Amino acid sequence: MRKTSLKSIAIFLVFLLLLPEISVPSEKALKTFYKNAVNSYEKGDYKEAVVQLNSCLELVPSDKPVFKSKLLLILAASYSKLGNVEKSEQTLNLLKQHIKKKRLGGIPSIYLTDSDQMVVELNPSRLAGYKNVFKDNKYRVRRLIEKKGVRKTKKSEKLAVKIIGGVIIAIIIAIAIFKKKKSELEPEEPYREVEWVTIPAGEFWMGDDKNIGEPCERPLHKVYLDEYAISKYEVTYEQYDKFCDETDREKPSNEIYYNKYVGRGKFPVVNIGWFDAKAYCDWLSQKLGKNIHLPTEAQWEKAARGTDKRTYPWGNQPPTFTLTNWNTLDVSNKPQPVGNHPEGKSPYGVFDMAGNVWEYCSDIFDENYYSISPYKNPKGPQNGSWNTIRGGSFRRKEGPVRSSFRRSNTVGNERGSIGFRPVME
Secondary structure, three states: OOHHHHHHHHHHHHHHHHHHHOOOOOHHHHHHHHHHHHHHHHHOOHHHHHHHHHHHHHHOOOOOHHHHHHHHHHHHHHHHHOOOHHHHHHHHHHHHHHHHHHOOOOEEOEEOOOOOOOOOEEOHHHOOOHHHHHOOOOOOEEOOOOOOOOOOOOHHHHHHHHHHHHHHHHHHHHHHHHHHHHHHHOOOOHHHHOOEEEEOOEEEEEOOOOOOOOHHHOOOEEEEEOOEEEEOOOOEHHHHHHHHHHHOOOOOOOEEEOOEEOOOOOOEOOOOOHHHHHHHHHHHHHHHOOOEEOOOHHHHHHHHHOOOOOOEOOEOOOOOOOOOOOOOOOOOOOOOOOOOOHHHOOOOOOOOOOOOOEEEEEEEOOOOHHHOOOOEOOOOOOOOOEEEEEOOOOOOOOHHHOOOOOEEEEOOOOOOOEEOOOEEO
């Protein structure tokens, strides 16, 4: 064994001998963490809430199982608010295991405060991932209340708690230092947040096969595409804002009408031009070392409708509000966060390819291009002042949300209803 290792072990053993004098954080300190977590959650700072709640979970005594269940529930809600469904489900799974192990009477439906004043009511059944975790179990959802009166612990137990608490504190401090140093060396990588869906190589029929579209959607023609991957969701404000932060670009407005706004976060980014969308793809290419670009019309249409000539991503059934965000010119209608219509996803599992916001393609628009389009990997005309947009938007009715529908847009025109998604080859 190396001398440095023996020295480290010796120092650690000395530290353990001194630990009896170190007391675990008081209940007051734990309540402070909890209060900070609740305040962060209430203010919408869910990342900070996650940090505070994880600190609480490291320190919560074993004789407070109900309090721990509340912490797990709020943590799941914080992950859900951040759009991290996977983490939310994992936390709900921990809650489920905790309930079974401690034989609790149900899932806590709680108020996010330790006083009598209600701040925010949290119902677990409304969380993302709840049905996936608890679908096979009939757990009651109710407010659990801590039982008053806890037995006094023996001196030996108190000493053990002190030792364990000291070790936990040391671990927490070490992890915090490690994370800080790692973050300084390895900055956050927002580009890895893009989820990709692989579209296999092969043929599909492109264009209007039912003679219900515009002349520019015809003739119907067969196209072969090599394998590629497309973003599962439209690029969000959260993703685009991080790109702007790193490249010192001005962040786009979230105004969709005059003095009418949407949230940022998981909402699809709009008010960007074709060149802005292309710049994001170029930045992503550099980060991942892949060929990333706006989809060609052919790549977009195949990802949207598959190979069975379906009219819409979900099939041939006419659009409904369950399937897509569409069918109104009312200025009160707005884009929705990405992934809000799982029933309307494409045969490959790509979301929001009909309605919500238009999406830029890489092709220059030519209404007669289909008559001369090559069979393999068509990329559109070489010259022109109009780009192509696809998929319709929250402002449009049935026609534009058809998968074969095409529309032109001035290359430099930024609108509150046009976004994009990248393709990777």
